[in-house]
Amino acid sequence: MEAPMSQDSNRELILSYYKALEAGDGEALFAVYDPAVIQTEWPNQLKPKGDRRGLEKLKSDFERGKGVMRSQTYDIKTLICTDDYAAVEATWEGVIAVPLGKLQPGDVMTAHISTVFTLRDGKIVNQRNYDCFEPF
DSSP, X not given: OOOOOOHHHHHHHHHHHHHHHHHTOHHHHHHTEEEEEEEEEOOXXXXXXXXXXXXXXXXXXXXXXXXXXXXXXXXXXXXXEOSSEEEEEEEEEEEESSOBTTBOTXXXXXXXXXXXXXXXXXXXXXXXXXXXXXXX
16 A cells, blocks of 8 residues: 555645536546545435445536536635545535526526545545535
């Protein structure tokens, strides 16, 4: 097993993850994931039963999401990194492309999120998302 990544390297990795999400850059996004990654999205207003995804499901959901969102931004409030973990608190805003609840295309959807990442060998191996959406 390789030595843990430095906290600075992990910080750069997580920031590149959010930059790729904002840009809609799947190639850059999936480069930060370990092939065996598991992502857990805990229950929220969009996914009442939550979700658990591996890399292939993350890829297909990412492509599907491109048709739902015009753009998205992350305002990172807190980013804490250790050698093996990162925790993020952020506000997400997405401009939707399709009607959703009371929102119409062009409206902004907002969520307050916390995400915990497990990191190994410069890749995300586990990700747990806690998304609190403002009413829509």
